[in-house]
Each structure stands twice: as C-alpha cells, then as structure tokens.
Amino acid sequence: MKATIARLSQLLALYFALFHIGPWVNSFLPDANPLLIEVFAVVLTAIATELLIVAVSPPEVSVDWRDERNPNVLRELNVDSTRLVAGEIYLQMSVTGRARSPLGWLVLAIARRGDLQLRVDMPAAPSYILVDVSLPPSEDADRVRSVAGSNGVTIDLSHPPLPNTWVWARVLLQPRHPDVIVTNDLFDIVVSRHASTRFARACARVIRTSSSAKTMSLYR
C-alpha cells in the first residue's frame, strides 16, 4: 500500500514537473529550448522524489524468526528453559531485503557489493545462537555463522538477493551456563549492519534493519 501511494505521488509530481514547472521556467527563459527544460525538470523531480521515498521509507533488511513446528512468524522468542538446557530449541531465521524505489534497491546493491553483513545478537540472554545450517550453501564461508564469544550470529549478504529469502538458517539456542536460571526478564534481540568500504558503509547506514522477534524470554 505504502509503495503504491509513493509511486502514485511520484507520478503526480512528474506530471506536474512536465506540464507545469517546464512551461513556468520557460516563461522566465524564453530563449531556452523548451524540450531541454522539460527533460531537466522531469529528471530533477524524479531524483528528488526518489530521495524523498528513500528518506520516508528506507530500504529494509529484516530477520523473520519461525519455530520448526509452527510456520507463523514469531513476534517474541518465548523459550521453554527445560528444552533450552536439553538443546532442543530449533528455530529458523529468514532474511529478506525490501525497497520501495529503484534508488532503494540501488542502495541495497551498493551495500551488498561492499560486503554487507547483519549481526543478530541477544547480548544479555542466557543462551547463544548455534548455527546448524545456512542457505544458500557456499564453499568459501557459511552465510550465517555463530560468533565465538558472543550470543549472536553474523549474516553474510554479499551475494545477490534470492527471490523469496536472501539467506535462511536453522539455528539452535544453546544455554550459556549448565544451569539456566529462569527469570521474568526480557532479553533484547539486536540487529545491526556493517559493510567494508566507506561508500557501502554510508549506504548501509540508510538501510533499516529489523527482527520479527524483538525479545527473548524464558519460561519453566
């Protein structure tokens, strides 16, 4: 819906630029080529509206969590502590990229070529994420990797996005201590993005990141 509104607004602005701004500018510059002015007005308007769309609705990379036994996207990771200790909590992570304008896709593409990586972490949680398997497979390095010494994972997005899911992983939650203490605490799930080159880092800053589940919690 948002994308349709943005696109309609852009078309309206382009129509206005073509049929109103061009002739209006031409009235000040009667010697100028009217076609050139119209082209200039349209190109400028297109760039301005693309920038506006990216500013209002930036390109997004989101992580959706699912339980192996439930196809619905999880809004919270509410974990059975007994199953956590037994290492039985299998989850799926799907990463998708979205943009509402060609400029948004360009920003994603530049960041991707600059070795875009997501970092998903739950720093204060009593568990860490063990990556069992990630797709698409790669001979060089796995797309999703556990980070030694942290509770999180890094997700490599340097390859072209796939139509449905950019990267998919099956992960296991593992306890950080042999005895997990159940509390009522909610542990934040933090998503951040990184890129290697300066320009790609600038593009990565424009990209919005999100996780379907914002917190992790335990129950007995």
Next chain:
Amino acid sequence: MMSQLVLRSDGRPEGVDVVANPGNAPSISFENRDAGVYIPRLGSQDFIRLAVRALQRGWEVERFEILDSTQSSVGESREHEVSEAIATAASIGGITAAVSLLTTSYPTFSVSGVELVASDDTSVILRRGGVLLTDEGASPKSFIEDIWRPSRVA
C-alpha cells in the same frame, strides 16, 4: 581420551587450544568470557566443512553423528545410511552438495559430530561445543594443524 577445544581471544583459528576433560564436564563450563576463552559453536555446516577439509588432506570420514529434531539419535542403521550419503556428497560435490543434501533429503536431521581417521589409522571425534575424543595416547595436533585451522569454522 576426552578433551575440549577452546578458542582464545577473538576466536581466530590460531587461537585454538586443547584442554583435557577427563571428568566429562559440559563444554559450556570451559567458557570464560572475562578471560577471553570460548568454546566453538559447531553446527552441521561446520562438521561438513571439516569433513571436506579432512578428505582433501587424505583423511577418511568414518561417520557423521546424526540427531533428529528432538536431539535423539536416529538409530545406528539410519545414522549409517545418512552419514554415508552426506560423506559421499561431500567427497563428490563439496560443501554445497552435502549441505544441500542435508537440507533437502533430511530436513529434520542435523549433524552433531564427525569421526575422522588419519592415514596412520588414529581417529578423532569432534562433537558440538568442541568436545574432542582421540585414541588413547594419540595427539590431536595433526587434526588441529591440518583440518581445524585451515577450515575457519566456528
């Protein structure tokens, strides 16, 4: 002989160490974040990567240890069958083929360990969390040097 792989500092491959674990203590008890000591986080893809590296170095993959989604063993004959299939895929098509086979043909199974045999017939078993089992008196040095370090897992 049971021991534990631990990673030092930032987890770079050169920072790996083998610590004796005669009492079969849980892997996680070896982790000390304040001291910069971590256990490896090993999943199916890591064991497959290590197996492919081992094959390239002239080792044999004796078997993969296979668990179902409830973390239960799938039984000896089923484990043998799945293990053979993954090892064959790994030797022919590398990591891509073996991971694809696991996720498509055995989507509810995961690899929780691998047994590798060196050319001198000594064997090494590596399990989730970095649990290492070696033959009595055998050193895991060649495993660490030839397979672990170049594989860049965990």
